[in-house]
Amino acid sequence: MSTEVIDKVEVKKETEALFSKKRKSLVSNPMDSDNPITIQVLGICSALAVTIALQGTLIMAFAVMFVVMMANVVISALRNTIPNRIRIIVQLVVVATLVATVDQTLRAFAYEQSKALSVFVGLIITNCIVMGRLEAFAMGNKPWDSLLDGFGNSLGYAWIIIAIAFVRELLGAGKLLGFQVLDKAWYTANGFFATPAAACIILGVIIWILRARSGYVED
């Protein structure tokens, strides 16, 4: 009887590069083919409400970016300790804490803008993109990947609302970032673009263009 000795071969798990191809796609996919607004149609409410002028929209975009990234990292770090039965509540508490912090900070350092954004900063808590990323990604992935995912998705949200705000401020007030760019002498500001209905139409056009380009069809 011979004994076979099988050497235990330690398979060394290869550590993934900090910006591997997979990780890069975490950031790039949500910009286009997996955009939270145009493909998943999440976060529409605030996309319509805060896009009346560029400045406020930029602040909103940064606020969402901060909240999504931080929440993703925190939840991802806690993911193995969170009791499954109260995971949504835990996610909400973390998100609410971050949003309240952002809201208070804006009130202290950008008071006029925080007044213009009014309740919509607080409503980031209920922005489906935040909860969506926590449930779909952060609960099952490592913090670094989650950070990239949060960055990608919030950037995907940001560029859409900035595009809408660009068109709305330009046509609705003839201004960009508060500066008059279309001369009042020949351009009469179109009040329609100051209304949320215009945002809905611009958003529809953006979704149309992006989906026509990628050939995406809803199941």
Added chain:
Amino acid sequence: MSKLNRNSNGYIFGYAILLTLVCGTLLAFVSEGLKEKQKAAILVEKQKFILRAGLGATSLNGLTDPMITELYNQVVKVETINSKGESVEADEAKLSIFKEYKKPAAERTLPVYVVGKKDNPSEVESFVLPTYGNGLWDNIWAYVAIDGDAETIEGIVFDHKGETPGLGARITDAEIQERFVGKKLAYEASSINAPDFQKGEGNNFDNEPQKVDGMSGATITGTGVNAMLDAYMTLYQPYLVTKKK
């Protein structure tokens, strides 16, 4: 280490309590840490409103917040009066126009901001009078600057809590506020008739000192503004009469 049962009630309660404590503590620190800064931001906003009304819409262009506060301290003198126009002792910093608005008109304490000229603060440029009222959805308020002659509106700054963007919220646009400049108060025996927004938009009221071109699509906000201005100018009437030349 023995494996914790993450689905036990004890673990869940413990987790929830711990998380609440951590987040609650964090928020308490954030709130306390930013409190002073927030109060300062609100104060500067009020100073901006008063100066923009009293010295003209473009008077603050290019000024930073500390410069605005400095200018405010230089040119603005605060008086507090009652509805009979008599001077009363009150701490203006603690006076809330909103809280006063809730009281019956005769019991209100009213602040008057006497704005001096930029180059000579002892000479009166305008009297800035805060007003408060109801718009379509929520409260609206304004700082009305009356010229040294106590008759002509020199500037006005509106703000609101929840008027419709693009319609009633236009009262915060410089273009709308400019429409009041140069309009006159009409003194009556015990009241003042302030200039009113008219129905429709795009009409020329250059030669009618009591009429202001209205805002199309914002009739109710406009009516609210008219009622607010009439009510408050009447309250200030006893004071303004003494300043009339």
